[in-house]
Amino acid sequence: MILIRTSASLARQKLSWQMFRQCPACFSTSAGTTPLERIRNIGISAHIDSGKTTLTERILFYTGRISEMHEVRGKDGVGALMDSMELERQRGITIQSAATYTIWDGHNINIIDTPGHVDFTVEVERALRVLDGAVLVLCAVGGVQSQTLTVNRQMKRYSVPCLAFINKLDRMGANPYRVLNQLRSKLHHNAAFVQLPIGLESNVKGIIDLVDQKAVYFEGDFGTVVREDEIPGDMRAEAEEHRMELIEHLSNVDDVIGEMFLEEKTPTQAELHAGIRRACLQQTFTPVFVGTALKNKGVQPLLDGVLRYLPNPSEVKNFALQENKKGEEEKVLMHTARDKSHRFVALAFKLEAGRFGQLTYMRVYQGSIKKGDNIFNSRTGKKVKVSRLVQMHSNNMEDVNEVYAGDICALFGIDCASGDTFTSDAKWNLSMESMYVPDPVISMAIKPKNSKDMDTFGKAVNRFTREDPTYRIYWDNDSKETIASGMGELHLEIYAQRMAREYGCEVEMGKPKVAFRETVTSPIEFDYLHKKQSGGAGQFGRVIGILEPLPPDENTKNMFNDETVGTNIPKTFIPAIEKGFRESCEKGMLAGYKVKGVKFRLQDGASHMVDSNEISFILAAQGAMKQAFVKGLWIIIEPVMSVEITAPEEFQGTVTGHVNKRHGIITGTDSNFGWFTVYCEVPLNDMFGYATELRSATQGKGEFSMEYSSYAPARSDVMEQIINEFQGPTVVEATKKRGRR
Secondary structure, eight states: EEEEEHHHEEEEEHHHHHHHOOOGGGGOOOOGSSOGGGGEEEEEETTTTHHHHHHHHHHHTTTTSSSSSOOOTOTTOOOOOOOOOOOHHTSSSSSSSSSEEEETTTTTEEEEEEEOSEEEEEEEHOOOOOEEEEEEEEETTTSSSSHHHHHHHHHHHOOOOOEEEEEESEEEEESHHHHHHHHHHSOOEEESEEEEEEGGGOOEEEEEETTEEEEEEEEETTOOOEEEEEGGGGHHHHHHHHHHHHHHHHHHOOOHHHHHHHHHHOOOHHHHHHHHHHHHTSSSEEEEEEOOOTOOOHHHHHHHHHHHHSGGGGGHHHHHEEEEETTTTTEEEEEOSSSSSSSOOEEEEEEEEEETEEEEEEEEEEEETTOOEEEEEEEOOOOOOEOEEEEEEEEEEEEEEETTOEEEEESSOOOOOTEEEEEEEETTTTOOOOOOOOOOOOEEEEESSSGGGHHHHHHHHHHHHHTTTTTTTEEEETTTEEEEEEEESHHHHHHHHHHHHOOOOOEEEEEEEEEOEEEESSSSEEEEEEEESSSSSOOOEEEEEEEEEGGGGGGGGOEEEOOOOSSSSOOHHHHHHHHHHHHHHSSHHHHOOBBBBBEEEEEEEEEOOOTTHHHHHHHHHHHHHHHHHHHHHEEEEEEEEEEEEEEEGGHHHHHHHHHHHHTTTEEEEETTTEEEEEEEEEEEETTHHHHHHHHHHTTOEEEEEEEEEEEEEEEEHHHHHHHHHHHHHHHHHHHHHHHHH
16 A cells, blocks of 8 residues: 655645745756746636636645635635635636646646636636646536537637546536546547546545556545555456556557557556647547545546646647738747747736736746836837736735746736737737637616716726627617627626626616627629719719628628629729628618628629719618618528526426427437436527526526527517517518518
8 A cells, every 4th residue: 555645745745835935946947947848837617617616726725825725605704715706706606717826746837717607708718828738627417518518619729638527526416427428429529537436426435547557545634645555346347448448549549559559568557648648739639537626536636637648838839920021921930948039929818907907917928028128019019118027826916027938927007908919029010819709699788877977987897898808888879878798697797796896886787688680581683873973073883793691600790702803893992892881781771780691792883984982882882782671681680599407307397398488499308317408599589587587497406508509580570579669660561571572
């Protein structure tokens, strides 16, 4: 029997923190920095309530970063360290991604804990944009859920290698084998266990390490005593079977292990570790770890897996975009050397209003900066001085003098926007590839309760819209109201509460408005002549072509095609026609919503040597759009949400009835140990107030999550009501008659 990493080891880990603070050189190379091989930038991502923040809290405890652990819901009056906002502790959810760093086994690990709610999906986007690896946390009962699919898509978008951690083995109904099958079938991961649980639910004793072929137990008050032992006799056959399954899945994607498999050789522990690392970095294999963060089991081996299998910054290729002499964008590879041999490049990926002004989170991709240096914003060209440089530990700051490529840091007093690139050279026009920002799906009217608070309201809006690109505020001329747009009801509600708490400005929210869109159902030919003569130079422009619908999977964008041949329309006027088309799409004529899912095919036209100018063709394109509206059949499309509802089986009939009442289409069902899950697609317009209805119908036991799926044609009664409100009943009847013709 061997004892490893006991509570004495935890004391050593804490001692290493004190040594690090007193003598950073002990952890450094000759260049004065931590070597790249000993740095990991990771994110913790998952569906709502899968245990991300609890896991992060355990990681910080076991690495000696914090001296005691607290729970997410804050029942002890403290709450989890990474949920630093009061609202987060009250609701038991993560709203903002929180950054921290810690040391494990001599490695510096930067960690970002991200929210699970789809309403705060931009927090996950910007975290994954700057990270090198991720831990995908899955609930042993819930498995792969709707937001897991979103997080998985985001990881693929930014090519982030990941480990999977099946958490909550202690919950009633835990089934990690089912979750592994879902990883393979729903997320299409080539995944296999590298660990097996010893016992489930209330009987969780420890884990079996399939690579090193040993049992690991977590003892002591907080699981700090990690004991290795032989695999229990009753689990040896199962462990051997899953080890062979691991080798088989690995052999399909790794040449070295594949050759050994064909030659019927058994890989050694070192060969298996090396094979898993190679495949993980290539994103062709996902190692699956198991444990329960709440019960303090399986966290230390997961940390070992992070160091062993996830990449360090030098193993990830990062590119910036730069314009060449021809005006074309070309990619520039970032150099990861942790010294001053290359010019400084960093991306500002998150803004936050701190106690001392705006805090700008940055990922350094190349070179280094120290306190007092001047850097330049590539977008604005402005020079800024680095007056204070910090590393974040949730909402606590630790001052540092210098940061290098691969580090994540924060700066004060820098005026910028989320996604800006900073360099050390004013003439170096460089831009890091931007992150994806989804469009808002819901809007509500917003105004201060007290008209005297308008200035404060303006300050709050200015700050929150800079921090969060998915939270948008604008003035609607038609309704004469200020409109707030976001990713969901919860998203808008959280910002309204933050205005009251952080600025003392209470606001009133109006009825939610859905982002309806207008589109055409079939191709329409147009031939429009704009001609105006009122003495002196006139206006002349003629456009001929077809306005046609785009395929359903592209109905959230518009396209402009120039198919003209010859010089009937000079090429200098083509951009003006496109501008007129796109301006017309900003407000449709059916109900005033944006026009989407249409292609403007310009085929011919005419111009005048004297009277044709840019404004003539802008107005001609707008006239062609009006002509197409009169001639064509237009419809309204609405956002449809992918909804996942989980509740006890006795309420299945009630829940199904509610889905049907809200015009939802059930796409699948699942049942597991007395609980059922319904997968369905429901129009967003029909989802308002569903949280309250579900809770009251299931005695508070039901829960649901939803995310944007697609745009689809609205029902005729919804369409009629919307047009009626905008144009009046006579126009609705005229539209119906045109449709019948």
